[in-house]
Amino acid sequence: MATMNFSVPDDVKAAFNRAYAGANKSAVLTQLLRQAVEERERLMRRRRAIDRLLKLRGSAPVASARALRSARRKNRP
Numbered sequence: 001m002a003t004m005n006f007s008v009p010d011d012v013k014a015a016f017n018r019a020y021a022g023a024n025k026s027a028v029l030t031q032l033l034r035q036a037v038e039e040r041e042r043l044m045r046r047r048r049a050i051d052r053l054l055k056l057r058g059s060a061p062v063a064s065a066r067a068l069r070s071a072r073r074k075n076r077p
Helices: 010-019 025-059 065-075
Strands: none
């Protein structure tokens, strides 16, 4: 198992120690790090998806407002 060293403000350390008194702090930090990694991966996937959509949008055919209104009317029940 690897060791990581972080510098955090004193108030954050004190709050963490109070919040997780009696807990396995290594396990808590491991879970928090996993969540942070998962969130970063989700963010990167969203960014890539948005970039792909924007790229597709740039090459999509342009429809007039009149054509859009007509299509909406045609497809409404």
